[in-house]
Amino acid sequence: MNRNKQQSPDTVEVWWSSEVDSGGPGWFAGPQDIPYKLSRQPDLQLTAPQVQEVASIVVTPNHVCQQMLGMGTSLEETTVGNLAKMSPSARESILRLLVDKQSGIGLNLIRITLGTSDFTGQAFYTYNDLAEGETDFEQRHFSIQKDVDLGIVETVQQLLAIAPEVEIFASPWSPPAWMKTSGSLKRGSLKEGEEYTTALAKYYRLAIQAYQEQGIPIYAMTLQNEPLFETDYPSCYMPPERQRELALALRQELDRHGLTTELWIFDHNFSDAWDYVTPILNKGEGYAAVDGIALHDYKGSPEVMSELHAAYPHKPIYLTERSLWGTAGADRMAQYFRNYASSYNAWVTMLDSNISPHQWLGTPGPTMFIQDAIDVDRYWIIPEYYLLGQFTRFVEPEAFRVASDYGSHSTVTNVVFHNPDGSLIAVVINQSESEQEFRMLCEGWQFAAKLPAKTVGTYRWQRTAAGKE
Template sequence: MRRTALSLLAVGSLVVGVAGPASAGDRGEPQAQVWVTTPDRAELLQQRDPVAFERGGSDLTTIVVDPNQRFQTMDGFGASITDSSASLLSALPAAARDDAMRSLFDARDGIGVSFLRQPVGSSDFTAEAEHYTYDDVAPGATDLPLEHFSIAHDEEQILPLLREAKRLNPAVKVMATPWSPPAWMKTTDSLVGGRLKDDPAIYDAYARYLVKFVQAYTSAGVPIDFLSVQNEPQNRTPDAYPGTDMPVAQQEKVILALGPLLKKASPRTKILGYDHNWQTHPNDAANTPPGEDPATDYPYQLLSGPAATWIAGTAYHCYYGNPSDQTALHEAFPTKGIWFTECSGSHGPTDTPEQIFRGTLTWHARTIAIGTTRNWAQSVVNWNIALREDGTPHLGGCGTCTGLLTIADDGTVRTDAEYYTIGHLAKFVRPGAQRIGSTSFGTTGWNGQIMDVAFRNPDGSTALVVHNENDDPRSFAVAVGDRSFEYTLPGGALATFTWPDSRALRDVPRQLDLSGATATASLASADAGLAVDGDASTRWSSGAAQVPGQSLTVDLGRPTLFRQVAVDSGDNLGDFARGYRVEVSTDGRRWREIAEGQATGQLTTVTVRPTLARHLRITSTATAGSWWSLADIRLYR
């Protein structure tokens, strides 16, 4: 098979992968294009030979992609052009800056960044000598009419870069977030720490301040799609950088004042609440003033209160908790969206660049690129889009943060791990894409297995992002309907597979919802319900070598019509039943057999005559030295 050439765009030491021409797979079976990044930098968004789908299944661990299952719609993927990032990019020679911007925002010559989260005023990543907002006045003075409001600071470097980003990628969406209101609005008369003054006039002024910002940016050619009212509102002790302790009650008051004004001034702009960690950090809880609620359920309170009418959903950060917290919130408030809006790579004081790249790539791949999107995130946004090797410039705050681009003192630009974790999404998953069903076996806790997430683009094409959590190469299969292909990824590698809409891949059986099902097993070695929880990263296991008669019984909760049974042993290699029998019952007492046979690999799919039953029993009929594991039992109609 002829290898497709990979074009390279060099900017100093910056190397950007560019998709080569698609292979003519439509003359036979459909083909998937493949791009890979490895932790040793041997491949950086490297396009490999395409791989063809073939009829039939595989004995390998199998990712089953199900386009019939639809989840959240994606808004985009990216980072932030902070004041620090803007100063570095602006200081580059014009040609190098243009190349760097193309590498970020152009979907062909770069990765197609499609979402930017912009600070409203100063953050810790500020290149200035002092922190600032857009309405700073002398100490002790106030400006309730906002007569001193101006975004002139941003016109120097930030806005020109934002306009260029939108020129390179018109689909870019922009979110805005303040780290602090102007000091004169706060109890401390300082941008660092403190709260808003609990005064209706201040809430009104702050709401008008945010609206004026949205209007000014829109007039400057950068419309604001999303707006939160406070970055990390539970961070009560910011380290020498702007921050505001904003309890739930104060955020509600701000949003209640802001909502009607924003609806009139900028109907496109959605308000996002919270904008902080998946869970309340213990330090934030410990710093709660005596007698006050630490609000460990902050987003739940916010979405249950009067401001919820104006809130499109919740924004989350990565610095404490787990992406699964997003799913818990989604289940509590299914009509409200979830956006993941900040996570920075970081490193220890003695880590080498090689260690930083490997650790950041693998953690961000499983936790951010895949973990957040499998848990309802509509965006994936890192922090700084560009920093120096030493994490500067910054004014207070993080001294070990990394960016998508690293800019050296001599003006050379290097793409780093966050560039690739975002790139494996942004380059191939278009705004408006929907996440679709795919079985995934890895976890955010690094269990050494295969983890993935899949998307259906507006043009009907599919993008599947796969991460090998093992340090050694792993082989697996990808199946869509009755076709599949096999692939091997190096240890720790991140890959994206794409394939166009194809008639051959449209005939996919419809998976049935088993959310009400319960299960029991003849061996109480593990929770049998893990086999029917719709999560292939969990499993029921026999806890003993296979012998005939071991069984798992499922109560579907109601009579259910199905034509296909998938018995998936997941990524626990060798733990499949060597022989099996499938029986059904309407009452749980009288059983009839509908299938039996031998299995040869991790996924066994049994097609039966249309069957109506409430109970399903799968029994092992052979002997083997390995345990019997069931990661997922699925029924299809």
């Protein structure tokens, strides 16, 4: 699985991964055969352009788009709780499969939750839970000890020991109940008044500092997971005007204490993005306090990210939550990047074979790793791990997306990146039921390829070879 061996300047390296029972519940019953699992294929040759009656993809590396932050998954308490049941060696093997650059798929952006989310086997908690009627504006009772006791801190520390370059970002599902109109972690909104805004800003600053003291720098945080959604698990309605107040207060808190954690606003669906971000970013103070825009893909179209990029070109866009399955999912991920997302994060990394534990109100789909609920050191990997790896093993941090024709669902689609080392990475997706032949044209050269049905291919070549420099 070594990605770093010397590459001939006129060759194109090729890897394939295929879908099987895409998103099907059968994966919880046990492993299945997967034809291609990041399987290395024979190199292709860069040649002079030729006349061919096949789908053509035109790549224009000089047309540079957004810079990538990274791609990854989540270490929410469901995953951590299942990992905690395993032996140390089995637990480490999964973490290495996630973030190791040689034996794994090299994920470099991991999401954690501040307090519990719906994917947990625990009673819901925050870092400052009080008896009904009590308040603590000075945060005297603040503590992340529950995250320590549940192994969350230790798991993230272990992951960073394996891959120190990984960035961690955090998202809260709810402020403490005493700050909310519902008096509960479920439903409700942050109470009105500057004292509650200030208290919540201090609470988040303390959380960032507490993790930093554990050797876990928090690169960024979103201000509220899905702020337009109230439900019967930790959640909090937070309209944009209120989030703007929180962003200003939290930015002041962070600056006052010398913390560089980025603040990402919104963290919800494409469909509501415009109505939410404009009241925050169209005012000078709000614009200055915010470092990026976070989005989820459960409603709406990715094209809104291109609109937001055009409107706010200096505020990067991050796809912070969506689990995807099969080649259709790989194509959806390509669409995120083609519409200026600088990141992608999957949600929930490992359920067990009983689809546990969680307190979501629906039935989850299969996760990249599935743990045997009886023999907890046994686990199996579903195709989505390898399909994600078709991106993450090859697209480096600080790579830029470059322009390319999208293609079509009836043939192949794609997205192309330019790595800092000068390599070009084309991820090509065949969602069709038959093998597809295509050619890729780039800077005076081409390569021709065939891609099996329901398969994603990654193609890597050196730009100096293609660019006639």
